[in-house]
Amino acid sequence: MGKRGRRERGVDWSVTGGGPVSNTAVAALGLAAAAATGHGLAVSPVWGAAAGVAGAATNVMIGAAAEASPTGQVINIARWVGAGGWLTWCLSTTPWDVNSMLTLVVGSAISAGLAPLARGGRPAHTAQGGALVLNATSRTEREWEQRLGRIVHRTPFRVTRTVAWETGAGFTLHVDLPSGVTRKSLETHTDALAADARLPEGCGVELDKAESRGSVRLHVATVDRMRSSIDYPEDYSPRSIMDPIVLGEHRDSSPAQVMWREHSALFSGQRGSGKTTILNVGTAGVGRCTDALIWHIDLTGGGLSRAWLDPWLKGEVERPALDWAACTPADAHAMVTAALGIAKGRKASGFEKKMAADVSLLPIGADLPQIMLFADEGKTLLNPSSRGIIAKIRDGLEELQDIARDSAVNPVLSTLRATADTLNAGIKKGAVTRVAMAGSDDEELAYLLGWKRNLSVDDLAGPGTAYLTDGQEIRPMRGYNLTPRRVAEISRTISARRPELEQESRTAAGAAYLNRYERMRATFGVPGGAQTLTESGDVQDSESTQVAVPGEKPRLRSVPTAATWLREDPAPAQAAEPTPVGSDLGSWLTPTERTRTAPAGAEREAWDGVPDIISRALEVFDRLADDRVHSKELAEALGMTQQELAEALKRLGVESLPNKFVRRGSSLRGYERGALEAVAQRSREAASRPA
Structure with missing residues (x-):
């Protein structure tokens, strides 16, 4: 190969070799022959001038088609003008004059010397697929062809096109690969290419797919634009989970986007890397x-969820933007258990929907929304060595990855470190979307994204930047910046239009889901959980305080502390050991709900004297956070027919409202909370009177 390369750079003196000297010599001999023949036949000198003009015009058209450089065009036109002028002179006088011959020799020598500058484009060649393409023409393209050959030790690389980025921060090269070189084999050389090109710190070379398997696109960053913060866009318009979720921008300003209808995700980043911010961006996108709901597991103390719940906790909106948020291991375990129940339930209940739509993937919408479960934690939740309730949560998340793709229950997980001793390998393999934040070392990048990728943290620009793959090429990105004030702003928009979980999934989720709002108020309301917000915005520490209930004015109500929701009824004093916190979902049932396990037909009343049906009906009002409920919905929640409900309540003096009212798009008759509370109050007073 070396000898062949030296021959290519040498001077080709052969007549048929196609070199600059031989080509010029052939052209000079042809021109002399034309002059001698024309002079012998007494051809008019006008034809010599016409030949020069025609040749120059033809050269202009060919050069334009070949995208020749302006310099090359000018030189070629000058050649034709000189040749036409010499031929005209010889036809008008004689070609056998010594001065005429010397003029031809000198002109030919000058033409041969200018040959390298006259190339408007190197000779066309046939690509591997048979298409005719033009070789590189610019200095940059020639440099990169040589660089690729020098680094990879293979030739010839052909740069067929260069596209400058609109930001001015770099360019994209379209490269045809030599025989035997694949896109995958070129991945290991990107760092060396960046070093050879002397790219600035924070800049690099990215490899991407092109039109065919025999070509690639090289994204070359020349300006470290990733050091600039990029704010989250102002566009909050409605979207579908079937659309891409945009997390930020790549170096060339193209959107860094992911598809989460079927994919689960894994984010890795140490404290201060911007991981929580990019999880907020993902939350905003969902x-x-x-047609999607957001669940949060936030074991960092509420750092991810608190800002999203703030407008709801302050009573500014009727519903929280997050359908469910948990910041304790017990609540997180209940959430994962509920998610698994929904995923398994949808496999059966969604079959008819798939048959009706004639699709293999469960069709989702506002009436059957996807659940995106975000988990922001320290380094223990995904740890293979975790035990107890944390291990149950981890195993449940891994099972979700395995079984819940079709059921539209997808987890978005995060970890502080991406190493074998801190990240469960099964969870890593189950995540199609993977994000490695800046701050990780090269070993962590390799473990999370692949050992053969040749990735380097030098290509990132500090907090907020990351490597991203959504099952395709791995590319650096800058995540959007999303401040708490913007989070609250987006939260108000989300809470107004997010869907509700369908009835079948609510049933599958169980009591932990139905009671979630009360626990969220208690645990996220203020530090300590025992404090709540009063109507005036003041904080009270007592358990009986003013709280905001969606759809109602703040009213006096007993609000349990966070610990109250996480334990069973007080155990007898003589008990040897208390029931473990959050040991099973039964710990989430209220006293009234537990009585439902009693033998059928047993007549019972709640502990405070309130009839069981009244207590249960009031719980339904609480779960729906409404002061009016349709008869049909209330009967279904209580496991009764509408006629049975009407007869039972009528015996207690409760009548349905005389007029219809609209709830969730339906206009039906139903019951008002005030009528049930009046019966409950009378029952309590009667129970408190001395016998």
């Missing part, structure tokens, strides 16, 4: 979808 929240814009009118």
Whole structure:
């Protein structure tokens, strides 16, 4: 190969070799022959001038088609003008004059010397697929062809096109690969290419797919634009979970986007890397979808969820932007258990929907929304060595990855470190979307994204930047910046239009889901959980305080502390050991709910004297956070027919409202909370009177 390369750079003196000297010599001999023949036949000198003009015009058209450089065009036109002028002179006088011959020799020598500058484009060649393409023409393209050959030790690389980025921060090269070189084999050389090109710190070379398997696109960053913060867009318009979720931008300003209808995700980043911010960006992207719900597991003390719940906790909106948020291991375990129950339940209940739509993937919408479960934690939740309730949560999340793709229950997980001793390998393999934040070392990048990728943290620009793959190429990105004030702003928009979980999934989720709002108020309301917000915005520490209930004015109500929701009824004093916190979902049942396990037909009343049906009906009002409920919905929640409900309540003096009212798009008759509370109050007073 070396000898062949030296021959290519040498001077080709052969007549048929196609070199600059031989080509010029052949052209000079042909021109002399034309002059001698024309002079012998007494051809008019006008034809010599016409030949020069015609040749120059033809050269202009060919050069334009070949995208020749302006310099090359000018030189070629000058050649034709000189040749036409010499031929005209010889036809008008004689070609056998010594001065005429010397003029031809000198002109030919000058033409041969200018040959390298006259190339408007190197000779066309046939690509591997048979298409005719033009070789590189610019200095940059020639440099990169040589660089690729020098680094990879293979030739010839052909740069067929260069596209400058609109930001001015770099360019994209379209490269045809030599025989035997694949896109995958080129991945290991990107760092060396960046070093050879002397790219600035924070800049690099990215490999991407092109039109065919025999070509690639090289994204070359020349300006470290990733050091600039990029704010989250102002666009909050409705979207679908079937659309891409945009997390930020790549170096060339193209959107860094992921598809989460079927994919689960895994984010890795140490404290201060911007991981929580990018999880907020993902939450905002899902929240814009009118066919998706957001669940949060936030074991960092509420750092991810608190800002999203703030407008609801202050009573500014009727519903929280997050359908469910948990910041304790017990609540997180209940959430994962509920998610698994929904996923398994949808496999059966969603079959008819798939048959009706004639699709293999469960069709989702506002009436059957996807659940995106975000988990932001320290380094223990995904740890293979975790035990107890944390291990149950981890195993449940891994099972979700395995079984819940079709059921539209997808987890978005995060970890502080991406190493074998801190990240469960099964969870890593189950995540199609993977994000490695800046701050990780090269070993962590390799473990999370693949050992053969040749990735380097030098290509990232600090907090907020990351490597991203959504099952395709791995590319650096800058995540959007999303401040708490913007989070609250987006939260108000989300809460107004997010869907509700369908009835079948609510049933599958169980009591932990139905009681979630009360626990969220208690645990996220203020530090300590025992404090709540009063109507005036003041904080009270007592358990009986003013709280905001969606759809109602703040009223006096007993609000349990966070610990109250996480334990069973007080154990007898003589008990040897208390029931473990959150040991099973029965710990989430209220006293009234537990009585439902009693033998059928047993007549019973709640502990405070309130009839069981009244207590249960009031719980339904609480779960729906409403002061009016349709008869049909209330009967279904209580496991009764509408006629049975009407007869039972009528015996207690409760009548349905005389007029219809609209709830969730339906206009039906139903019951008002005030009528049930009046019966409950009378029952309590009667129970408190001395016998």
